[in-house]
Amino acid sequence: MIPTDTHDTGTCQRISELLSRIGDKWTLLIVRALGQGPKRFSALKRELGSISQKMLTRTLRNLERDGFVDRKVTPVTPPQVEYALTPLGMDLFRPIAALAEWTFAHADAIDAARHAYDARHPDPDHRAA
Amino acid sequence: MIPTDTHDTGTCQRISELLSRIGDKWTLLIVRALGQGPKRFSALKRELGSISQKMLTRTLRNLERDGFVDRKVTPVTPPQVEYALTPLGMDLFRPIAALAEWTFAHADAIDAARHAYDARHPDPDHRAA
DNA sequence: GACCCGAAGTATCTTATGGAAACCAAGTTA
DNA sequence: TAACTTGGTTTCCATAAGATACTTCGGGTC
Structure with missing residues (x-):
């Protein structure tokens, strides 16, 4: 549980x-x-497949601004831009990995809860929004 | 880091x-x-202060559907509805607490990264959206 | 009868998020 | 001269999230 004494509403x-x-x-x-190592913009785009350039740029910018990703430009033509996780970025994704493990372990329980709920409440409007 | 071998795109x-x-x-x-214990709808609303009834209802419904919160109705007048965390809900919020600790510990580093970024990129459009 | 309560539901509005496609700039190749 | 490359930006559009205000319901009080 999130301790109420050390974490006030603002921290929350x-x-x-x-x-x-x-x-x-x-x-x-x-x-x-x-996480596999530094990659270039186009390599990321290829790997993610369905992402648009705009969303890739925007997400990388946000990560860069928060200090999780480093952006290195090599001024050649055509331009080369390489993205890599910073130490802060790698550090953050340790607690994230714990959450990933949890999700992986309990996905079935969540699915079961959803199906049970949907069976109890046949009105689909409750689920929308 | 999120291990690529155990967590495919779908799990991600x-x-x-x-x-x-x-x-x-x-x-x-x-x-x-x-987390402090079961509470009634109106008690939650009072405690959260600025939340609208609609958003409180919707958020509680979502939590209930995923099996994180239990909703107990006592059919008196006026109706009493009590909400409590389920064991699954309490269990989930252990990894969440770890993330909370991390955020608490590194909030300054993120702030510093943001200020540095904003200083490097004086155009405010980059920050919007 | 008029009004209030708790726990919602509805209706409408504004904002945020995400997607598709076109455009751009520098240099390189054909 | 035209087309192509990388790494974007701009514009427009659809959907989702959230805020605000109003309605509902049954049973209680004034």
């Missing part, structure tokens, strides 16, 4: 903010890709 | 989905409140 919102960022559509996938 | 999206849910505006605050 801070954590939510970080979770929202990490929980967006692409961040985890990008970080997982960069 | 599963984790992202969970993180998005937990990372939304109210979930963490509600769970923190329920």
Whole structure:
């Protein structure tokens, strides 16, 4: 449980903010890709397949701004830009990995809870939104 | 780091989905409140202060559907509805607490990275969106 | 009868998120 | 001169999230 004594409402919102960022559509996938080592923009795009350039740029910018990813430009033509995890980025994704393990272990329980709920509440409007 | 061998793209999206849910505006605050013990709807609303009834209902429903929160109705008038964390809910929020600790410990580093980035990139458009 | 309570549901609005496609700039190749 | 490359940016659009205000319901009080 999140201890109420050390974590006030402000800290809670801070954590939510970080979770929202990490929980967006692409961040985890990008970080997982960069976990294998530094990669170039186009290599990431190829690897992620369905991501648009805009979203890849935006997600990388956010990661860079928060200090999780380092961006290194080599001024040649055509330009080369390499992205790599910073030490802070690698450090963050240890607790994230713990959460990943948990999700992996309990995915079935969540699915079961959802099916049970949906069976109890046949009205699909409850599930929407 | 998230190990690529045990966690494929599908699992990664599963984790992202969970993180998005937990990372939304109210979930963490509600769970923190329920961590102190079961509470009624109106008590939660009072405690959270600025939340609307609609968002409180919706967030609680989502938590209930995923099996993290239990909803107990006492059919008196006016109706009494009590919300409590399930064992699954309490279990989930151990890895979440680890992440909270991390955030608490590294908030300064993230702030510093942001300020450094903003100083390097004076164009505010990069930060928007 | 008029009004209030708890726990919602509805309706409408604004904002945020994400996607598709076009455009751009520098230099290189054909 | 035209086309192509990388690493973007810009514009437009659809959907989702969240805020605000109003309605509902049954049973209680004034």
